[in-house]
Amino acid sequence: MLLQRPVFSSPLSLVTMQATHDLNREVNCRPDCGACCIAPSITSPIPGMPQGKPAGVRCAQLLPDNRCAIFGHPERPAFCGGLQPSLEMCGPDREYAVRWLNDLERQTS
Ligand code: SF4
Ligand code: SF4
Known part of the structure; x- marks a missing residue:
């Protein structure tokens, strides 16, 4: 198989790719948040x-402490497992996450 190196058209595209990568970076789920539930x-x-x-x-x-009661159980919807914590979704606090998820809900419904 031929592996190709990525081609970047400008330094700006490198910056944009880095920013996107950072936003998609996985982070740990914040204790006592529950915004995505x-x-x-x-x-x-x-x-x-x-x-x-x-x-x-x-x-x-x-x-009540905003943890999932069925984490790791087969009854937990696949949707929940697919929603991994990320800087883009979770942001710095719960209020940010609720706003981001509400925007996503509006865009996808
Ligand atoms: S929005 Fe992020 S931090 Fe909050 S409960 Fe969901 S995964 Fe955890
Ligand atoms: S089932 Fe899904 S939405 Fe419900 S608490 Fe668990 S992770 Fe959150």
Whole structure:
């Protein structure tokens, strides 16, 4: 297989790629946040929410300390596993994450 080196057209494209990479960088989930278990809608069944979850509604599996009660269990929707923490989504605080997720919800619904 022929491996090609990436071609950058200008130094600016390098800067843009670096910025995008930084935003997509994985970060650790913040304790006591839960923004991504409240703001987005989830269309697949969740234990206690057989029809899924509307946007802005707290998931039935979100514990009072904002941890997932079914983390690692097969009943946890695939959507949740796909939503990895990132600098772009989680930002510096919960308020940022709620705003970002609300914007995403508006764009995708
Ligand atoms: S928005 Fe990010 S920090 Fe907040 S609960 Fe979700 S993954 Fe964790
Ligand atoms: S199932 Fe767990 S991870 Fe998914 S939205 Fe509910 S509390 Fe969050």
